[in-house]
Amino acid sequence: MAAAAALSPLSGALLRRRFPFHHRRRLLAVVAVSPEASAPTPTSSLLPPPSSPRKAYFPKRNEILELTCDGLAFKGKGVCKVDGSNFVLLCDGALPGERLLARVSRIRRGAFAEATKLRTLEPHHDAVDAPCPLATDCGGCKTQSLAYAAQIRHKYLQVRELLVNFGKFDPDELESSDPDSILKPIVPCDEIFRYRNKMEFSFGTKRWMQREWKEEKDEGAVKEEKMEGGGYSLGLHAPGFFDKVLHVEKCLLQSEPADKVKTG
Structure with missing residues (x-):
């Protein structure tokens, strides 16, 4: 068959393996009427173009790194990255905009890692003095040194990210000025301290x-x-x-x- 002759041996072998006979007849008919059928198909056209291997960054446990905090995640952990890499490290005590030195403490199946903050290299954005002297030791109020307006803003961004990435909502619809839109502004507390009626010691x-x-x-x-x-x-x-x-x-x-x- 003329159409079969237009195919290289490798193309014909792939065609016979992947398609039943009645499907092959239809494909060969299409090749026969195609203007490109007269030109032999080079074997290299079936293979993907060579690409230079890119080595993704992957930290090692106990490695000490300089990180930059880009935002806040669940439970107030800082979302940090190494300069020039998209690999995410979650670090307690890191706040948005801060550059810090941290030690890699745990690796979570290659998806992300956890780090322990060692010290601050450059302060974070919206910094305020924590009113509690134990704020850095206790862990119950991790964001006391972050201005309350900034805390509200990052809470809004967390909710928005969940709706976009997991709820598959359109970002433009979420931030619409329509009063019936799904995502509403975060309602701040009237009193940010002395509001609990129960504590366990x-x-x-x-x-x-x-x-x-x-x-x-x-x-x-x-x-x-x-x-x-x-x-x-x-x-x-x-x-x-x-x-x-x-x-x-x-x-x-x-x-x-x-x-x-x-x-x-």
């Missing part, structure tokens, strides 16, 4: 402070745990631990009378 045999990291020339980063005093503590569990209690004298989440009851 734990007792401990030591007073524990959050882990500190110090750089040394030869050994890199060394972890130290600070214990203050040998007496008992009454407060909140240290972040990630159930056997260590951070002593809390006052908590800005509960009412002032509750603070007086706690301290006696």
Whole structure:
């Protein structure tokens, strides 16, 4: 058949393997009337063009990296990236716009990683002084050093991202001025402190402070745990631990009378 002659041996083999006989007849008929049928098809045209391999960045556990925080994720974790890479590292204590030094603590099946903040290199946007002296140690109010208006804005962005990426909503429709649109502005709190009517505290045999990291020339980063005093503590569990209690004298989440009851 003339149409069959127009095909290279490799093309004919692929045609016989992938298509039944009655489908092959239709395809050959199309090739026969095609103006390109008179020209032999080179074998190389069936193969994908060669491409230079791109090595994707993938961090190693315990590697120390300079990161830039782009936004906030669930539970207030900072969404961080290495310069020139799209690989995401979630880091507690990192806030949008901040450049920081962090240690890779866990890798989540190659999709993303978790990192532990070591120190700040450049401060974040919308920075304010945290009103609680234990804000960096406790973990219950991770964004106290971020202006409240910025907290509201990032909460809005989190909801929008969920609706677009998982709900498959059109971004233009979400941000429409139509009063019946799905995504509404976040309603801020009237009182951002002293609003809770219930708190649960734990007792401990030591007073524990959050882990500190110090750089040394030869050994890199060394972890130290600070214990203050040998007496008992009454407060909140240290972040990630159930056997260590951070002593809390006052908590800005509960009412002032509750603070007086706690301290006696």
